[in-house]
Amino acid sequence: MMQPIVNVENLSHIYMQGTPLEHRALDQVSIQVAEGECLAIIGHTGSGKSTLIQHFNGLIRPQSGTVIINGMDVSSPKIDIRTLRRQVGLVFQNPEDQLFEKLVGDDVAYGPFRMGLPLEEVRRRVQWAMDLVGLSFQEMKDRPTFALSGGQKRKVALAGVLSLQPKVLVLDEPTAGLDPRSRLELLDRIRRLNREEKLTVIFVSHNMEEVAKLADRVYVMANGQSVCEGTPRQIFGNQELLRQHHIGTPESVDILYRLHEQGYSIDPSAFLPEETAMEILKLLNR
Template identity: 40%
Template sequence: MIDVRNLSYVYNPKTPFTSQALFDVNLKIEDGDFFGIIGGTGAGKSTLVSHFNALTRVQKKSGTVLVDDMNLSVKKIDLKKLRAKVGMVFQYPEHQLFDDTVEKDVMFGPKNLKLPAEEQKARAKEAIELVGLDYAEFAQRSPFELSGGQKRRVALAGVLAMRPEILVLDEPTAGLDPVGKRDIMNLVMRVKQSCPTVVMISHNMDEIAEYCNKIAVLNRGRVEGVFSPRELFGSKALLEKCGVELPLVTEIAVELCRAGVNVNEAILTENELVDELLKVMPRAVENA
């Protein structure tokens, strides 16, 4: 689905402000993956994913990016075709809103594809309802009058109206409270039924552990490796090498073990933690 080969990228080349963001990056994202990308600030995560729909162009002799049958390393790219295939939702996507009604904002992408007016409207209605907003209630409202969570849903609807096959999310839950974070991730999982491949940048290791089947770890522009959640979070040496923290639920399990509660330290999700606690509770009551 996405094949990155020996990709490097330099900001401000041949100037005193030259800064290399990516070094010889190689990774493959396959159809149906929920692919996580993690790393510290400045690791190159956003620079990497911005190549996937050519917001950042592959520099000459600096590697190759393939999206299905499209080679993004060549000079001429069918950008409309590419951006209909790869939808990008930026960090704080509510800042992308610009039109005077929700419907017009969501219709922007289909309109740029020069689809018939009826198709534009149908796609907007479909996308607005897909993100959990009532079309009749929200279509003619100003997006700037909505709550933060509603604005984020409208911004996502604008991308989904393009009917992408790949959805790229840059910190989709940044700045939200715990309930808002859960709502957005539940929404992403619902969207994944129609947009099968999801790429997500996140600093939230609980989200990465719960939702991703593969995780690429970036460190100062280089890929340290691509791992399953259990490979990554189950190896102390690997975590230390990559500078990755444990998910909160895993830290809780570790602390419970230190306190003498016999639970599995390798749990990765809230549901697994609850299951473990339910297993040990009868024994804890008996011992008390």
């Protein structure tokens, strides 16, 4: 890997340190993310995923270990947090947590305005960001944010982050609560941002179909540690790893494992739906 845009070394974090309620959320975690990569972070609830990604834009500062983002040391007391947050856009699981303004256009413009950009540049960025996430600028800019659907709120939150033109986009459960159609549409938007805009994407998800569809690489976390990493094919092809850490599988992988356990000669690592279909067709043709 070339010089990573995100480089985490031996990161540990303890909540309520020194009290009876002390909880070690991260324990010597190390991960690297290449520029332009789409990386998934998966693991059981409580494994430390959300705590980890909050370090990427300085919401949490390192207690021990290092977090280097595009050459900036997040643990340095001299770091410019505003510059860091322009480089790393974090979209929370609940979009309501980051909608600040009454109207959609004003909300997407919030970040660029705070950067002190000229009005014409702010307008250009708002239109660009709304187009990227599939929101019509003319139809939606004057729409009240409180009147939006869950899917629309998520798109507005994403557009607000993209209007800062970050180098890294971090998403916490990006499609939680969306209907199937909105979910597929948002996943396609994220994939286009990564492939066409060359945006580095890091996302946390419990949905393994999303991981199979989007990720170039996957980190598996358990008990505050990064226990392994690999391609989706390597991760989903390791049944013992999935069982050990209580990780679900895409439906296609589940079908293949069931057939394999019943004695059929089949490749369980063929995790993409079209590959699964080919494996089943081979069985039928035999």
